[in-house]
Amino acid sequence: MSLNAPIAAIIKGFTIFGSYLGSRPYGGGHINDTYVAAFSQSGTRVRYIFQRINENVFKNPVALMDNVRRVTEESQAKLFRAGVPDVSRRALKVIPSVDGRPYFQDADGKTWRCYLFIEGARTYDIIQSERQAFQAARAFGEFQALVAELPGDRLHETIPNFHNTRSRFDRLKEIAGTDPHGRLKEVHSEWAFVQERESFVDVLLDLQAQGEIPERITHNDTKLNNVMIDDATETGICVIDLDTVMPGLALYDFGDMVRTATSPALEDEKDLSKVRLQMPMFAALVRGYMSSAGSFLNQAEIGHLAFSGKLITLEIGIRFLTDYLEGDVYFKVKRPGHNLDRCRTQLTLVKSIEEQEEAMEAVVRTIES
Ligand code: ADP
Ligand code: GN1
Ligand code: MG
16 A cells, blocks of 8 residues: 555544554545555554545535434444444444544545445445345345434435436536537437437426325435445445435435446446346346335335336436536546446446336336235
8 A cells, every 4th residue: 555645644634543554546436536544553454444525516515424424323323223243344434533523624625534444345346146136235225224214304415406317307408508518419319319218207206296205315326336245245234425315215226226236237338239237137136125125115116116227227327428518527537438438338228128127017016026
């Protein structure tokens, strides 16, 4: 590990009582800057995750960390009361700053947080097995159950309208209208594909407005790589990346699992022939999610599990296309056209879901009964 990574300057802000050994950038998230740092404590090497919160995306990091503190404390307390062993690997543990806050602001006013590093587990960018799909979905459902009765005020909306697919669609339409970087000419077929599907962007919003599906506390970013899978037991042990935990719909969470845990290809795969929904993975997700969330989901939610995968995949496709047209201002990119590549995988997956939607619905009915 390098001794010179940028976090060397901010570790003094946190209540870590050990000698700093080194740190390095970590993980492949699209939003925050993540580092792992090692310390020697009582003769043992202990690691921590440090993250600089992206304030272009999260306008109120203090409110965000208030959500994270409440949600992690609630999860820990519930797991502890249930007699679960090693709670520190089952829910993120926020390390307080030296002045007792769940974050630290550096000399430039940037907000940092620190978590205990969960050892002996990892995240996956591509689904490896049905067992993993089951475990990831079970863990996200368990997370929703753990925070369902969170006491106190409604959580802060860290990004308003985050999963409002209608406003995501309207924003794309607006940016396609102004075309600030002259890129629309490259994406006519993608934009046409999205427009042909405008009719379903309102489906969940309408069901919510009619009172058919309830607001719940949801994670809202249930990518496969936001759940840690234990190396030894291959169980989903800890849900991470809690920046968007806020009021939402359970189906947004299930939909993002379908988006990220059914295709055997990376989100930015250029060879679109590799992108497809694999039915056994979908079935494993439904089984896993129903095993932990089935007791509180209502019939309208269960009836839209298959649909939610199509909706959220389209929504994220819309967001990547919007960012491409806007000049790559939101998601981190590593190459020209990166957001367009990501958009294309999403739209290809939407097509694959559409081709199998009836079979997906049949799978849900079989598992439910
Ligand atoms: P982003 O919002 O940028 O996606 P994440 O919070 O998901 O950031 O973290 C990025 C990666 O860092 C994760 O995919 C995971 O591999 C790793 N990570 C995050 N928190 C921890 C933790 N507490 N212990 C171990 N690894 C972690
Ligand atoms: C971002 O932070 P990360 O990489 O887990 C994004 C999600 C997208 C995802 C697409 C706050 O998630 O909404 O679905 O990229 N997070 C935010 O991979 O916008
Ligand atoms: Mg992440």
